[in-house]
Amino acid sequence: MPGDKSRNERPPFTSREAFRYRKLAGEIERRITGGIYQPGEKLPSIRRLHQQTSLSISTVYQAYVELENTGVVEARPKSGYYVRPVSLQKLEAPVFSKKSSAPQRVSLAPAINSVVEAISNPRFVPLGNTAMDPALLPVKPLARILKSLSHSEMRTLLTYSPSEGFPELRRQIALRTVGVLEGIAPEDIIITNGCMEAVALSLLAVTQPGDTVAIEAPTNFSFLQLLKELGLLVVEIATDPREGVDLEELEKSLSTSTIRACLFMPNFHNPLGALMPEGKKQALMELLSAHGVPVIEDNISSPLYFGEQRPKPLKAYDRDNLVLTCSSFSKTLAPGLRLGWTIPGSRFSPKIKRLKAGITISTSTLDQYLVSRFLESGAYERHLRVLRTALKKQLFRTALEIQKHFPTQTRLAVPQGGSLLWIQLPPAVDGLAVYQAAFDRNIAIIPGVVCSNSKIFTNYIQIGCAAPFSHKIKEAVEILGSIVSGSL
Ligand SMILES: Cc1ncc(COP(=O)(O)O)c(C=O)c1O
Known part of the structure; x- marks a missing residue:
């Protein structure tokens, strides 16, 4: 089966089967990242795993397809599955310097307008x-909902919704907090x-102009x-590329500056x-x-x-109603x-409601209706499963290309979710110059300097992996690699 052209066509798995192949894929991946299977090593055959695990042949096969899609393993025709020879294990996370700032006014990097323009340029x-x-968006089901609208439904949807939101949408969102937050009602x-x-x-509810965040x-x-x-004003707190904001640094700033709120x-x-571990979220809230x-x-x-x-939100650890x-x-x-x-929690809810009504009155009724119908149909969860797999694949493939084409001192931590790669370039490389050279070649990236008030991330860039991995993206990463190597 490896090398079979139809291998990426997914058979209709039941949710129990899907759970089994994802679990097996996760186990194999952990063995690879844990170094039990080395880069380039042949993995157990489908038949052998089928005998060892008593999972069906198609479940084992699908686990390998999943790993192949995310770039962790590769299929070699008539030979079997292998750990990718270029493994992300070799990449090291960006260096984390524990340096925080005193309160400062916000001054934006001059490049910000050009960055925003490049990101939104479809060329x-x-x-x-x-x-x-x-x-990657569920265009068809959303279009179907819109097409099904009757004239009388449309008439209702052209009026204001309640300021706090369309009741059914609030209910659907509340339903989706089950498992990560307790006791959230639509209200x-x-x-x-x-x-x-x-x-x-939220910022307006908890601060006044001139306060520090x-x-x-x-x-x-x-x-x-x-x-x-x-x-x-802002105080910048050093943040670990893997585990989020540094608590010791935050504690120091809390005791030396008057901080009115945090935005994390x-x-x-x-x-x-970065994904903050659950224990650290609890410690942060304490x-x-x-x-x-x-x-x-x-x-x-x-x-x-x-x-x-x-992952749970901070709100799951909020005993004092401090989290919005x-x-x-x-x-x-x-x-x-x-x-x-x-x-916002009961402490800030009344103020947020007043601000919402006073500033924008309400949110588009038609859009709220569309999304609540989509959520009601159950299609959102199916869409999310497909989206997560696609993002993981895009992220891994892009990281592998970076490893291949960027100088060896390049550092990045492949995240456990999302779509972003934060890349530390060798110290001599100016991320803004890389951004400008990429801009001239019609490639949009984000230079690290725009991501902090003190503009300290001069040799960093951010790459987003929100588009399906393609030949064009592969080529663009190769060009970026040569720009970075040429700046050394
Ligand atoms: C972390 C984060 N928060 C907020 C936003 C903006 O969200 P929205 O478009 O829903 O206003 C973005 C957009 O990219 C984002 O990356």
């Missing part, structure tokens, strides 16, 4: 995008225009734009891809409770996990719908 190879490629959720409005309302270094550059517009991304951080400081958490990428379990959880469907469904939400 560019999209290696800067965090928004999913439309090829606890406030619908917003994307995650950015959720974050903006603790942010991660690096951070999502859109947050820097927002914080500047709101007249807030514990689940698949942008741009690092620290913030001790100081009585609220935290706005951006949880937008948590459904994009590659492991077995969806913000999210949206922009990374999983459609950024253009501008549909997000916040779960």
Whole structure:
């Protein structure tokens, strides 16, 4: 079967079978990353694994297809499956320097406008995008829902929705907190225009202009734009590329500066891809409770996990009602719908409701209806399963190409979810110059300098893997590799 042209055509597996092949794929992958199977080594045959595990031949085969799709193993015709000779094990994570900043005004990197322009230019190879490629979006079922609308339904949908959101959408979102958050009712959720409005309302609810907010270094550059517009100061807290914000550094800043709020991304951080371990989330909440400081958490990428379990939001460890959880469907469904939400908790909910009503009145009724019908149908969970596998594959394939074409001192940590790669280039390389040379070749990437207020990440770039891996992307990564090597 290895090398069979039809191998990527997935047979219709039941959810129990799918669970079994994913579990087996996970076990084999752990043996590879744990070094039990070495790069280039032949893996047990399908027949042997079938006998050893008593799983069916097709389940074992599908486990290998899954691993092949994510670039962990390769099939050699008439020979079997092998651990990829170029293994990501050789890549080291970016160096983590424990350096935090004092409170500062926000000043944006001059390159920011050009970066935003490059990301949204459809002629560019999209290696800067965090928004999913439309090829990965469930276009057909969404179009079917819109086509099925009667005139009388349409009439209702052209009116304002309640300010806090369309009741059915709030109910569908509340249902999806089961398993990661306890006791969330539809009334606890406030619908917003994307995650950015959720974050903006949360910042307005907990700060005044001139206050200081603790942010991660690096951070999502859109947050820097927002914080500047709101007249807030920032303290940058050193953030580990694998495990998120550093608690010792945060504690130091909490005791030396008056911090009114934190704005963090514990689940698949942008741009690092870091996933904060659950124990660390709990410790972070204990620290913030001790100081009585609220935290706005951006949880937008948590459904994009590659492991077995969806990571929990900080809110799961919130005993004192200090967490305002913000999210949206922009990374999983459609950024253009501008549909997000916040779960602010009882302490901040009244203020957020007032701000929402006072600033944007409500969110598009038609878009809320469309998404709630899609969620109701159960198609979202199927879509997410396919999306996660696609992202994992895109991310691994891109990381393998980076390893092949970038100088050996390049460092990156392949994240456990999301779609972003944060790349540390050799110290002599200027990430902004790489960005400019790539821009001239119609390739969009994000230079690290725009991701922090103190502009310390000069030899870093961020690559987004939100488009299906293709020959064009492969070529673009090769060009980037030669630009980086040429700058040494
Ligand atoms: C971490 C993070 N938060 C928020 C946003 C913006 O979300 P939305 O489009 O829902 O406003 C993005 C967009 O890329 C993001 O990466």
